[in-house]
Amino acid sequence: MIADFGFFALLMAFLLALYACAAAAFGSWSGQQRWVSSARSATILSFPLLTLACGSLVYSLANLDFHLQYVTQVTSHSMPMYLRVTALWGGQAGSLLFWAWLMAAFTFAVMLREWRRDRDLEPWVIIVTAGTLAFFLALILFFENPFLRYWQGVTGTVWAALWQPAGAQPYIPMDGNGLNPLLRHPGMIIHPPMLYIGFVAFVVPFAFAIGALVTGRSDDRWIRVTRRWTLVAWLFLSLGLILGSRWAYDVLGWGGYWGWDPVEIAAFMPWLTGTAFLHSVMIQEKRGMFKHWNMLLIILTYCLVIFGTFLTRSGVLSSVHAFAQSAIGPMFFGFIAVTFAVSLALLNKRWATLKSEVEMTSLLSREALFLVNNLLFMGILVICFWGVVFPIVSEASGGIGRAIPALAHIFTGQRATVGPIFYESATGPLWAALLLLMGIAPLSAWRASTARTLGRAMWKPFIISLLALAALLAGGMRQPLALLALWICAFVFLVTAYEFLRGARARTSRGETPLQAFWRLVARNRRRYGGYIIHIGVILIAVGIIGIELFQQETQGSLAVGERMHLGSYSIEYESLAEFETPDGRLVDRAVVNVFKDGQPLTQLYPRRDFYYESQQAMTIPGLRSTLEDDVYILLVDWEPVSASSATFKMYVNPLVNWIWLGGFVFIFGTLVASWPDAELQPARSRARVRGTAERA
Amino acid sequence: MRLLAFAVAAVLLLAACAGSPAALNSALQGTPSADQVNAVAKNLYCPVCANVPLDVCGTAACAQWRGQIADLLADGYSEQQVYDYFAAHYGQGVLAVPPARGLNWLVYLLPPAVILGAALLLGRNLRRWQQAAPSAAKPSKDDEYTRQLEEELKARR
Numbered sequence: 059m060i061a062d063f064g065f066f067a068l069l070m071a072f073l074l075a076l077y078a079c080a081a082a083a084f085g086s087w088s089g090q091q092r093w094v095s096s097a098r099s100a101t102i103l104s105f106p107l108l109t110l111a112c113g114s115l116v117y118s119l120a121n122l123d124f125h126l127q128y129v130t131q132v133t134s135h136s137m138p139m140y141l142r143v144t145a146l147w148g149g150q151a152g153s154l155l156f157w158a159w160l161m162a163a164f165t166f167a168v169m170l171r172e173w174r175r176d177r178d179l180e181p182w183v184i185i186v187t188a189g190t191l192a193f194f195l196a197l198i199l200f201f202e203n204p205f206l207r208y209w210q211g212v213t214g215t216v217w218a219a220l221w222q223p224a225g226a227q228p229y230i231p232m233d234g235n236g237l238n239p240l241l242r243h244p245g246m247i248i249h250p251p252m253l254y255i256g257f258v259a260f261v262v263p264f265a266f267a268i269g270a271l272v273t274g275r276s277d278d279r280w281i282r283v284t285r286r287w288t289l290v291a292w293l294f295l296s297l298g299l300i301l302g303s304r305w306a307y308d309v310l311g312w313g314g315y316w317g318w319d320p321v322e323i324a325a326f327m328p329w330l331t332g333t334a335f336l337h338s339v340m341i342q343e344k345r346g347m348f349k350h351w352n353m354l355l356i357i358l359t360y361c362l363v364i365f366g367t368f369l370t371r372s373g374v375l376s377s378v379h380a381f382a383q384s385a386i387g388p389m390f391f392g393f394i395a396v397t398f399a400v401s402l403a404l405l406n407k408r409w410a411t412l413k414s415e416v417e418m419t420s421l422l423s424r425e426a427l428f429l430v431n432n433l434l435f436m437g438i439l440v441i442c443f444w445g446v447v448f449p450i451v452s453e454a455s456g457g458i459g460r461a462i463p464a465l466a467h468i469f470t471g472q473r474a475t476v477g478p479i480f481y482e483s484a485t486g487p488l489w490a491a492l493l494l495l496m497g498i499a500p501l502s503a504w505r506a507s508t509a510r511t512l513g514r515a516m517w518k519p520f521i522i523s524l525l526a527l528a529a530l531l532a533g534g535m536r537q538p539l540a541l542l543a544l545w546i547c548a549f550v551f552l553v554t555a556y557e558f559l560r561g562a563r564a565r566t567s568r569g570e571t572p573l574q575a576f577w578r579l580v581a582r583n584r585r586r587y588g589g590y591i592i593h594i595g596v597i598l599i600a601v602g603i604i605g606i607e608l609f610q611q612e613t614q615g616s617l618a619v620g621e622r623m624h625l626g627s628y629s630i631e632y633e634s635l636a637e638f639e640t641p642d643g644r645l646v647d648r649a650v651v652n653v654f655k656d657g658q659p660l661t662q663l664y665p666r667r668d669f670y671y672e673s674q675q676a677m678t679i680p681g682l683r684s685t686l687e688d689d690v691y692i693l694l695v696d697w698e699p700v701s702a703s704s705a706t707f708k709m710y711v712n713p714l715v716n717w718i719w720l721g722g723f724v725f726i727f728g729t730l731v732a733s734w735p736d737a738e739l740q741p742a743r744s745r746a747r748v749r750g751t752a753e754r755a
Numbered sequence: 756m757r758l759l760a761f762a763v764a765a766v767l768l769l770a771a772c773a774g775s776p777a778a779l780n781s782a783l784q785g786t787p788s789a790d791q792v793n794a795v796a797k798n799l800y801c802p803v804c805a806n807v808p809l810d811v812c813g814t815a816a817c818a819q820w821r822g823q824i825a826d827l828l829a830d831g832y833s834e835q836q837v838y839d840y841f842a843a844h845y846g847q848g849v850l851a852v853p854p855a856r857g858l859n860w861l862v863y864l865l866p867p868a869v870i871l872g873a874a875l876l877l878g879r880n881l882r883r884w885q886q887a888a889p890s891a892a893k894p895s896k897d898d899e900y901t902r903q904l905e906e907e908l909k910a911r912r
Contacts, residue, residue, distance in 0.1 A: 310811075311811065311813065312808070312810075312811035313811070317806070317808075319806045320806060375805070375806075417884045418881060418884030419884075421881055421882075426881060429877060429881070430877070433870075433874060433877055436870075436873065437866070437869075437870040437873070440865075440866050440869045440870060441866045444862070444865055444866050445862070448853075448861070448862050449848075451858075452853070452858055452859070467857060468857040468858050469857070469858055470847075470857060470858070472846050472847045472848065473846070473847075473848045474847055474848060474850075474853035474859060474862070475800050475806075475847075475848050475849070475850060475851060475852075475853070476852065476853065476862060477798075477800065477808070477851035477852055479798070479851055479852050480851075480852050480862065484866060488870075612790075612793070613789075613790055614789035614790055614793055615788075615789060616789075676813055678813050696818075706789070708793075
């Protein structure tokens with residue numbers, strides 16, 4: 059009954075989304091605003107309807123209605139209530155519904171804004187957002203329906219269908235399969251919603267961009283309207299990536315935080331273009347330049363959002379054959395191809411009207427450096443994109459080899475793997491260049507900047523950064539790569555800190571205390587100083603990455619009870635191992651390990667292996683001791699089954715890894731500062747208020 | 756004297772052994788340590804589990820493959836020979852990076868070609884833009900801020 063209710067709400071939302079597209083298009087074509095208003099109402103209504111659909115599925119999950127196929131696939135009696143609820147995004151069908159619900163929520167919020175100044179854009183924003191929503195709802199309704207139920211025929215055959223087939227009886231399994239163990243972690247419970255919010259929020263600036271293209275508006279209105287939407291999208295996407303990294307560190311049991319897995323990269327690619335876009339739109343706002351480029355970036359970001367969802371759901375990552383078998387794969391592929399082609403055609407049509415208002419006047423100007431920043435981000439994107447699709451290309455190209463035997467040795471059809479070594483070595487120099495640019499660009503002026511003015515602005519931080527380099531050398535560091543990378547971090551940090559200091563000094567001369575000066579400096583120019591805080595977050599993350607990537611140590615060994623294993627200044631001693639069952643259906647093998655530093659007792663850790671009976675899957679949970687200096691990360695690899703007289707451990711020492719999470723907090727805080735609503739001041743009034751640095755910054 | 760001759764012979768024999776690849780192999784032929792096995796397994800991917808490096812994959816199949824690496828190392832295989840063995844038996848998909856041959860060259864050549872092409876295009880355009888007539892740029896709020904900041908700091912001095 060509840061499932062029927064949810065299905066009809068879903069169906070209604072789909073029909074309303076289709077209607078909204080048609081009514082908005084007709085309203086725009088005929089010039090009748092009432093049709094556009096009707097389309098807007100239909101779009102608004104899709105949110106409560108999808109809330110009902112999601113609510114009914116959550117109700118079924120919470121109450122373990124195993125008649126529903128989806129509930130059986132992702133829940134079980136042993137799962138606690140919070141996991142049953144979050145199982146909404148634990149499987150394909152539910153996560154698509156959740157995606158659509160978030161999309162509807164954002165569309166709802168956009169529709170409630172004041173449209174008076176943007177009447178011409180309104181129908182096109184509706185068409186894009188409702189069109190995207192309709193596509194996802196079509197996938198859910200026709201290919202991945204979470205409201206399918208089990209039925210049993212007279213021969214005993216069980217199948218899933220929406221309605222009761224003739225002669226069949228309802229079939230209700232005794233228990234479900236349970237949620238994938240990897241998803242039963244707090245990080246994984248929060249991570250997907252954050253990522254999805256980031257994904258769907260990028261649809262909003264894309265919709266406005268398409269509106270601007272269709273209507274031929276060449277001003278930066280669409281950018282100004284969507285600036286905060288873009289920042290919110292970026293904030294959540296960043297948060298999703300950081301949480302995903304933390305989850306990988308805590309749960310996947312390989313001692314790292316980022317494995318360059320195609321699924322990770324799929325979420326990372328829209329972040330790359332989104333970050334480039336956030337920098338590039340500033341050039342259009344300040345100088346009226348690069349309008350084509352900004353359009354292209356937001357089109358790419360939208361397509362990469364859909365592409366990322368496509369990659370992770372079509373089965374294409376495992377094999378092109380899986381893609382062919384997957385019903386939703388070709389649908390996604392078609393949707394991406396159509397939206398990309400239509401968007402580019404529109405951009406091409408408006409190419410002439412989007413010419414820059416001014417020309418570049420200096421190679422060292424802020425806009426030129428931002429362009430270099432964009433080039434670097436795009437370079438990383440190319441590497442990531444090619445690395446992800448090459449295995450698919452290498453496998454799919456086998457057809458050429460089979461058709462033309464002379465080329466069979468080139469197009470072998472063997473699927474290639476592109477692992478972390480490729481990504482790290484290919485993107486490393488680009489990341490370093492980006493980091494360095496982060497220290498130089500804020501010091502360059504818009505329009506005109508020379509080597510001399512730039513040099514004057516940066517010589518102090520540069521000199522102090524050399525002292526930091528000298529300190530590293532004096533401390534015994536000799537690895538050239540680490541020295542270079544840490545020097546860049548020090549330089550960028552000092553430049554950023556210097557910018558804060560200069561602004562605050564100007565304010566203290568007006569009688570403010572340093573704390574007041576700092577607070578007001580940031581509060582009165584959130585975008586600028588929010589950006590600087592984000593840069594500090596990036597530096598902290600970079601320091602963490604340098605620490606773990608260049609200085610990580612690992613060893614593995616089998617220890618008898620009481621025996622020790624050494625790694626760097628740490629050693630571990632195997633004390634005991636216990637095996638027990640838990641009420642949530644796990645068989646846990648938990649070791650007790652004593653950790654020593656320089657021979658002195660430090661702490662006790664409990665690495666364990668959880669075996670989930672339902673899914674027959676095991677998870678290796680590390681024993682972890684975290685400090686800002688380093689993490690001791692111990693994995694239980696193997697053990698003597700009965701006597702537990704010996705066990706095999708893998709031990710990692712991960713220097714500075716906590717700086718990544720610390721940087722993540724600072725990064726998110728900076729984004730919040732930059733996106734916090736700010737009263738828009740009139741020019742005359744703002745001039746009157748400026749009287750100094752910090753009032754207007 | 757006989758003792759001296761024996762010592763010289765022993766030293767020469769040891770030196771000869773130490774300098775030959777066979778000696779290295781026989782040194783490994785003991786039992787390779789878990790760290791030696793992991794160092795090789797790190798660059799191999801589990802042929803069954805998608806996108807999981809062999810050194811950290813927790814499945815029984817992967818434990819067997821690590822055992823196989825240990826056996827091969829003990830038999831005197833070099834690191835490269837182990838990679839070749841795995842690629843020959845399980846396909847090139849087990850290698851962490853595609854070997855540079857045939858279509859795989861595209862992995863290594865395409866991204867730098869695209870990036871260099873874009874950089875050249877950007878460089879050419881930047882020069883062209885710079886040579887264009889001075890433009891009437893829009894007044895920038897940010898420039899105004901920087902100007903005010905400099906003035907205030909000067910006044911402070």
